[in-house]
Amino acid sequence: MTPESRVLAASGGPLWQGYDVALLDLDGVVYLQEQPVPGAAEALAAARRAGLRLEFVTNNASRRAVEVAALLTSLGIPADAAEVVTSAQAAAALLAERLPPGAQVLVVGAEALVAEVTAVGLTPVDSADAHPVAVVQGYGPEVGWRHLAEAALAIQAGALWVVTNADLTLPSLRGRLPGNGSLVAAVRAATGRAPDEIVGKPHPRLHAESVRRSGATRPLVVGDRLDTDIEGAIHAGTDSLLVLSGVTRPVDLLAAAPHRRPTYVAARLDGLLVAHPGVPTAAEATCGPWTARRAGADLVLSGTGEPEQELDALRALCGAAWSASFPPDAVRADGPAAEVVLAELGLP
Numbered sequence: 001m002t003p004e005s006r007v008l009a010a011s012g013g014p015l016w017q018g019y020d021v022a023l024l025d026l027d028g029v030v031y032l033q034e035q036p037v038p039g040a041a042e043a044l045a046a047a048r049r050a051g052l053r054l055e056f057v058t059n060n061a062s063r064r065a066v067e068v069a070a071l072l073t074s075l076g077i078p079a080d081a082a083e084v085v086t087s088a089q090a091a092a093a094l095l096a097e098r099l100p101p102g103a104q105v106l107v108v109g110a111e112a113l114v115a116e117v118t119a120v121g122l123t124p125v126d127s128a129d130a131h132p133v134a135v136v137q138g139y140g141p142e143v144g145w146r147h148l149a150e151a152a153l154a155i156q157a158g159a160l161w162v163v164t165n166a167d168l169t170l171p172s173l174r175g176r177l178p179g180n181g182s183l184v185a186a187v188r189a190a191t192g193r194a195p196d197e198i199v200g201k202p203h204p205r206l207h208a209e210s211v212r213r214s215g216a217t218r219p220l221v222v223g224d225r226l227d228t229d230i231e232g233a234i235h236a237g238t239d240s241l242l243v244l245s246g247v248t249r250p251v252d253l254l255a256a257a258p259h260r261r262p263t264y265v266a267a268r269l270d271g272l273l274v275a276h277p278g279v280p281t282a283a284e285a286t287c288g289p290w291t292a293r294r295a296g297a298d299l300v301l302s303g304t305g306e307p308e309q310e311l312d313a314l315r316a317l318c319g320a321a322w323s324a325s326f327p328p329d330a331v332r333a334d335g336p337a338a339e340v341v342l343a344e345l346g347l348p
Contacts (some may be wrong), residue, residue, distance in 0.1 A: 008315050009263045009320075010278030015241065015271060016052040021216035022272065023207070023238075026058040026068070028171035028224035028246015029269065030073060030293060035173060037245045039078035043269035052082060052272065057207070059165035059200035059228060061088035061138030061180070062110040085210040087164035087200040089118040093209075094199055096120035099134060105153045106132040108147045108183075110140035113164070123148050128153035137187065139163035139180035139196075148183060152190040152338030161193065165200025167228060167323040172247040201225075202232035211236075222250055222269070226260040239263040241271055250314050250345040254299070255327035265318070267311060277315065285319025290341070292320035295332075301342060302334035308345045317347075 013017055024030060030040050044054060055077060056068060063071070065084035091113070095105060096286040099122060102173060107114050107124045114124045128150045135151050155161050166181035175287050188194060199205045201223075211219055222239050224246025225231020233240035242248060253265065264276045279285055284293040289305035290313040299320055301305035301313060321328050331347045333339035342348075 002043040007281045008265065008279040009239070011264065011276040013275055014050070015220070015264060015276055016047050016050050016273065016274055018218065019052065019220040019239070020215045020218045021053045021055055021220070022047065023055050023057045023210050023214075023216070023219050023221045025201075025223035025225070025229050026056055027060055029222060029243055030056070030072065032078065032246070033172050034071060034075075036075045036077075040266070040269050043078050043272060047269075047272045050273075053214065053216075054079075055210050055216070056084045056232065057201075057210045058084070059167055059180075059206070060170075061086060061091065061113050062140050063165040064090065064112045064115055067112065082213070083172045085206060085213060086112075086116075087206055088113045088138055090199040090206050090209055091138065091162050091164045092120045092122070093114035094197060094205065095122055095134055098160065098279060103134065104130050106130070106133040106135045106151060106159065108135065108140075108143060108151045109138035109164070110142070112140045113140070126150065128157065131157070132159055134160040134162060136162045136164070137184060137220045139167075139170065139183075143183060148187055148190075148242055151340040152187050155187065155191045155193055161195045161197075163195040163198045163200075165228070166195075166198050167200070167225070169247060171224065176247065201228040202235055202241060204232070204235055205216045207232050207236045207238070222272070226252060226256050226262075227341070230256075230262045231260045233263075234259055234261075241266060243268055243271060245269075250317075250347055253314070254317055254321040254331070254347075256322075258322075261318075263316065265311065277312070281319055281322045283320060283322070283323045285316045287315040287319070290316045290338070292316040294320050294324060294328075297326070299328040299331045300334050301331065301338040304335070304337050305341065306337075307340050310341050311340075313341045314345055
């Protein structure tokens with residue numbers, strides 16, 4: 001299925017039945033700032049019992065794989081470091097391919113990124129005065145102006161610039177926070193240069209590494225971001241499940257461009273355990289008790305469903321929204337039941 005003809009697919013049975021490995025994003029999917037997403041542990045345990053293998057794939061470079069596995073285990077999700085792939089690992093591996101052993105690399109990020117660079121036989125430094133041949137930049141909560149300034153100086157001197165990921169935001173319990181991409185943008189503005197390499201999703205390197213390690217033949221990407229998880233899955237020709245527990249909101253999904261539309265959508269990870277109805281892309285689309293139709297530049301939702309059936313309403317809205325080459329200006333309710341469910345979805 002090409003992105004241009006992409007629709008929400010029918011799973012035929014519980015979603016886990018169609019795939020051998022779930023490639024799970026972490027921030028906004030499994031946890032939020034070390035707090036578990038409600039129901040995540042129970043859903044993943046049930047998926048494992050059913051036979052679905054799990055691989056944890058994160059753009060966040062602030063923890064090593066062993067630290068991620070320990071955190072997951074503490075949250076009731078048993079995990080081994082071998083099941084975790086991080087953008088810090090992928091960035092270090094790329095640098096090791098490009099540079100001679102022992103080469104000096106200016107590291108901007110957390111200690112986890114320093115450790116990964118060291119592990120591949122390169123020499124981390126923290127000053128442009130060391131004349132590093134490369135800069136690697138990843139998210140770290142302690143990254144500040146001085147670190148960005150050293151990176152800018154090294155990059156202007158000609159250093160190779162590798163970025164772990166370009167996520168502009170990071171989900172948190174308090175709302176969206178600046179992500180690594182926001183800090184990369186500051187260095188880009190100061191230097192007038194774009195990064196030479198970005199290894200995180202949606203770029204293919206991290207996805208390919210997780211598929212290689214897991215031996216997946218029918219992988220399902222699970223994530224909360226259209227611009228990384230879902231776009232990356234489409235680039236790789238892999239089906240995807242968007243969960244609404246992190247960054248993406250229903251209004252974002254309705255406006256999604258073809259290359260950022262998921263195969264399935266669910267509120268949280270328990271979407272792995274249930275069947276998903278298919279919804280075609282059409283000017284009038286129906287899912288369960290709800291029908292959405294294009295009315296000029298607007299969408300109109302009608303039906304007599306219950307508020308807890310809001311996902312079916314959202315699926316119908318996606319089918320109608322994606323039938324035109326432009327996103328809807330507004331979403332309107334036709335009837336009191338539709339008005340209630342639109343409020344549940346946070347749609348105007």
